[in-house]
Amino acid sequence: MIAPAVGDTLFAASGPTDHLHFIILGPARFESLPxxxxxxxxxxxxxxPGIPYDPACELNVGDHRFVRQPSYIFYRxxxxxxxxxxxxxxxxxxxxxxxxxxxxxxxxxxxGLQESKQAPRYFKHIxxx
Numbered sequence: 124m125i126a127p128a129v130g131d132t133l134f135a136a137s138g139p140t141d142h143l144h145f146i147i148l149g150p151a152r153f154e155s156l157p158x159x160x161x162x163x164x165x166x167x168x169x170x171x172p173g174i175p176y177d178p179a180c181e182l183n184v185g186d187h188r189f190v191r192q193p194s195y196i197f198y199r200x201x202x203x204x205x206x207x208x209x210x211x212x213x214x215x216x217x218x219x220x221x222x223x224x225x226x227x228x229x230x231x232x233x234x235g236l237q238e239s240k241q242a243p244r245y246f247k248h249i250x251x252x
Contacts, residue, residue, distance in 0.1 A: 125213040125220060127162070130229050132187065133209075135164070135218040137200065142166040143189050145196070145224060147232050150206045155245065160206045163246065165232065167194045179242075180235025188222050196235055198242035 149162035180196040212218040
């Protein structure tokens with residue numbers, strides 16, 4: 124039985140392909156959601172020269188083994204998932220765990236959520252400042 128935690132990374136469906144997601148908060152209950160424990164997940168995407176991106180948390184080669192080129196956290200697509208759903212997806216093999224992040228990288232990603240101009244507003248009030 125896989126029991127994910129904050130700081131874990133996982134590959135999960137996001138659009139037509141799987142993307143690396145970071146579990147940055149949880150498990151916790153939130154007033155605006157059903158009374159179940161949830162995780163907050165964010166994913167990363169590559170920086171494409173000439174295309175604007177959210178600079179709140181840039182990732183470089185070496186930050187995580189999957190980062191192979193300059194990338195950023197795509198806070199616009201941050202999402203809550205119930206703990207049960209995440210565990211079920213991991214335990215059935217639909218999603219897969221990858222390397223945990225360092226405490227320093229986790230703190231950068233959490234801080235970026237506060238600084239991002241693209242993160243949905245309701246996410247900005249759930250992490251300590």
